[in-house]
Amino acid sequence: MxxxxxxxxxxxxxxxxxxxxxxxxxxxxxxxxxxxxxxxxxxxxxxxxxxxxxxxxxxxxxxxxxxxxxxxxxxxxxxxxxxxxxxxxxxxxxxxxxxxxxxxxxxGAGALMALLEERKKKLAAEGLFAAEHKKTLPFLPRTIGVVTSPTGAVIRDILHRIRDRFPVRVIVWPALVQGDQAAGQITAGIKGFNAMTGADRPDVLIVARGGGSIEDLWPFNEESVVRAAFESEIPLISAVGHETDTTLIDYVSDARAPTPTGAAEIAVPVRQELLLQTGEASERLKRALARRTAQAKDKLTAARLPRPESLLQTKRQRLDYAAATLPRAALALTQKARVRLSRLTISPASLRSEIRTSKQRLRDVAVRARPALARLMQQRETALATQGKLLETLSYQSTLKRGYALVRDADGKLVRSAGPAASAGSLKISFADGDVTAVPEGSPGTPPTAAKPVKAKPKGQQGSLF
Missing domain, CATH: 2.40.50.140 (Nucleic acid-binding proteins)
Known part of the structure; x- marks a missing residue:
C-alpha cells in the first residue's frame, strides 16, 4: 500500500x-x-x-x-x-x-449641455447654420406640413391659429417628439414631406412640440434631425419648446418661432388684415383715378377747342383763291412754252449756217494740229532708228563678226562645253559668213565641207542666238 x-x-x-x-x-x-x-x-x-x-x-x-x-x-x-x-x-x-x-x-443636464455645445460647434463648422443657406418663406402658402404629435395640444394650437388667421390646407405627419424613437420619426417626417410631388407637396413645413427639459427636447438636437432640416428643399419653421428653449434645429431652420402658435403666425398672414389692405388700396386707386380724370377735364376745358366749322373756314378760303388763280397761271405757262418752242424751230437757212460754222471750226483745228502731228512723227522715227541700231549692236551676228562661232550638235542643240562636243557624232559650226560641219577628233565622220554663204538679214532684224 x-x-x-x-x-x-x-x-x-x-x-x-x-x-x-x-x-x-x-x-x-x-x-x-x-x-x-x-x-x-x-x-x-x-x-x-x-x-x-x-x-x-x-x-x-x-x-x-x-x-x-x-x-x-x-x-x-x-x-x-x-x-x-x-x-x-x-x-x-x-x-x-x-x-x-x-x-x-x-x-445630468451639465453633461448634455456640454455634448450639445460640442455638437453645435461641429455642425457650425460644416456651415449648416450659415445665413446664405436660409430659404425665404412663402407669403401665402396653399398647403402647410406639420411634423408633430397628432394627439398633443401643439397641433390643436397650430390648427386653431391658422384657422383664425387665414384658413389653408394643413397636412400632419404623425411623429413622436420625445423618447428614443422620436429622432428617427421626426427625420422621416421632414424627408417624407420633401419627397411628395404635385398638389400634396407643402409650401412650408413646421416642426413643433411643447416645452420640456433638455432631456425631453433632446431628439431635436440629434444630427439626423438637424441634417434633414438643412437638406429640406421646403422652407422650414422650427417651433420647439418655449421661447427660452433652444435646440440645434432652431439654428438650421429657415425661421424660428418662440412657440408653436408663433409658428402658425409666421406661416400665414391675417386674412382680415389683407382684406383691409386690399380695400384701402382699392379706395386709394379710385380716388387717384377720380383726381386724374378731373385734372384732364379741367385741362381740356382750359384749352377751349374751336368749333369744326371755324377750323375749316381758312382752308376753304385758300381753296377759293387757288381755284380763281389756276386758269390764269395755266395760260401763262402755255404762252411761255410756245415762246421756247418757237425759238427752237429749225429752218434750211439756219441749218446751212450751222454747217458752215462747223466746217470752219474743223479747218481751224486741222491747221493747228498739222505742225504738232509732224513733230510727233519725227520723234517716233528718231526713236525707232535708235532702237534699230541698238538691236543690231546686241544681235549675235555682230558677235560672230568679231571672231566668235556657234557650235551645235546634229539635232541643232547648242553645245556649250567640251564634254558634250567630244561625245557628239558631228558638229555644226556657225560663223559670220556661213556654217561648216565638223567631226570631233578621234570620232569617225566625214571631212569638213566648204562653208555655205549665209544671206545677210535685213538691217535692224535680230536672228536667234540659239
Missing part, C-alpha cells in the same frame, strides 16, 4: 468553473446602476457597442446590444459622464467580468 494521504477534493474543468462564476455573478448582480465616464467607445459593424465606464480607480467593460443602442436618445462619446443600467456577467473566453447595459443616459 502507498503511504500517500488520500484527497477528497474533486477536480473540475475550467469551463465548469467559469460557468459557475457566471451564474453566481448574474444571480447576485442581475440589476446594477453604474455612474462613470465613458472611455473607449466602439460601435461594431453589427451595431453592438463596446465601451469602458471608468472613474479614477477602476474600469468596467460594458456591452450594449444593437437594439438598445438604436434606442439611445444621444450618441455615446468618449469623455461623457453617463448613468448605465444593466447586469453583470462574465466573458469566459478571457476570464473578464463585464456589464451588459440595457439603457444609458447622460449624467
Amino acid at each position: 502507498s503511504d500517500a494521504p488520500a484527497s477528497n477534493d474533486a477536480a473540475i474543468s475550467v469551463s465548469d468553473l467559469a460557468a459557475s462564476l457566471k451564474r453566481t455573478i448574474e444571480t447576485n448582480y442581475d440589476h446594477v446602476v453604474v455612474r462613470g465616464e465613458l472611455g473607449r467607445v466602439t460601435i461594431a459593424r453589427s451595431g453592438h457597442m463596446y465601451a469602458d465606464i471608468k472613474d479614477d480607480k477602476a474600469v468596467l467593460n460594458t456591452v450594449m446590444w444593437k437594439g438598445q443602442v438604436d434606442r439611445l436618445p444621444f450618441r455615446p462619446e468618449e469623455g461623457l459622464e453617463v448613468i448605465a443600467t444593466g447586469k453583470l456577467s462574465i466573458y469566459a473566453g478571457r476570464s473578464n467580468y463585464q456589464m451588459i447595459a440595457s439603457s444609458m443616459r447622460p449624467a
Whole structure:
C-alpha cells in the first residue's frame, strides 16, 4: 500500500468553473446602476457597442446590444459622464467580468449641455447654420406640413391659429417628439414631406412640440434631425419648446418661432388684415383715378377747342383763291412754252449756217494740229532708228563678226562645253559668213565641207542666238 494521504477534493474543468462564476455573478448582480465616464467607445459593424465606464480607480467593460443602442436618445462619446443600467456577467473566453447595459443616459443636464455645445460647434463648422443657406418663406402658402404629435395640444394650437388667421390646407405627419424613437420619426417626417410631388407637396413645413427639459427636447438636437432640416428643399419653421428653449434645429431652420402658435403666425398672414389692405388700396386707386380724370377735364376745358366749322373756314378760303388763280397761271405757262418752242424751230437757212460754222471750226483745228502731228512723227522715227541700231549692236551676228562661232550638235542643240562636243557624232559650226560641219577628233565622220554663204538679214532684224 502507498503511504500517500488520500484527497477528497474533486477536480473540475475550467469551463465548469467559469460557468459557475457566471451564474453566481448574474444571480447576485442581475440589476446594477453604474455612474462613470465613458472611455473607449466602439460601435461594431453589427451595431453592438463596446465601451469602458471608468472613474479614477477602476474600469468596467460594458456591452450594449444593437437594439438598445438604436434606442439611445444621444450618441455615446468618449469623455461623457453617463448613468448605465444593466447586469453583470462574465466573458469566459478571457476570464473578464463585464456589464451588459440595457439603457444609458447622460449624467445630468451639465453633461448634455456640454455634448450639445460640442455638437453645435461641429455642425457650425460644416456651415449648416450659415445665413446664405436660409430659404425665404412663402407669403401665402396653399398647403402647410406639420411634423408633430397628432394627439398633443401643439397641433390643436397650430390648427386653431391658422384657422383664425387665414384658413389653408394643413397636412400632419404623425411623429413622436420625445423618447428614443422620436429622432428617427421626426427625420422621416421632414424627408417624407420633401419627397411628395404635385398638389400634396407643402409650401412650408413646421416642426413643433411643447416645452420640456433638455432631456425631453433632446431628439431635436440629434444630427439626423438637424441634417434633414438643412437638406429640406421646403422652407422650414422650427417651433420647439418655449421661447427660452433652444435646440440645434432652431439654428438650421429657415425661421424660428418662440412657440408653436408663433409658428402658425409666421406661416400665414391675417386674412382680415389683407382684406383691409386690399380695400384701402382699392379706395386709394379710385380716388387717384377720380383726381386724374378731373385734372384732364379741367385741362381740356382750359384749352377751349374751336368749333369744326371755324377750323375749316381758312382752308376753304385758300381753296377759293387757288381755284380763281389756276386758269390764269395755266395760260401763262402755255404762252411761255410756245415762246421756247418757237425759238427752237429749225429752218434750211439756219441749218446751212450751222454747217458752215462747223466746217470752219474743223479747218481751224486741222491747221493747228498739222505742225504738232509732224513733230510727233519725227520723234517716233528718231526713236525707232535708235532702237534699230541698238538691236543690231546686241544681235549675235555682230558677235560672230568679231571672231566668235556657234557650235551645235546634229539635232541643232547648242553645245556649250567640251564634254558634250567630244561625245557628239558631228558638229555644226556657225560663223559670220556661213556654217561648216565638223567631226570631233578621234570620232569617225566625214571631212569638213566648204562653208555655205549665209544671206545677210535685213538691217535692224535680230536672228536667234540659239
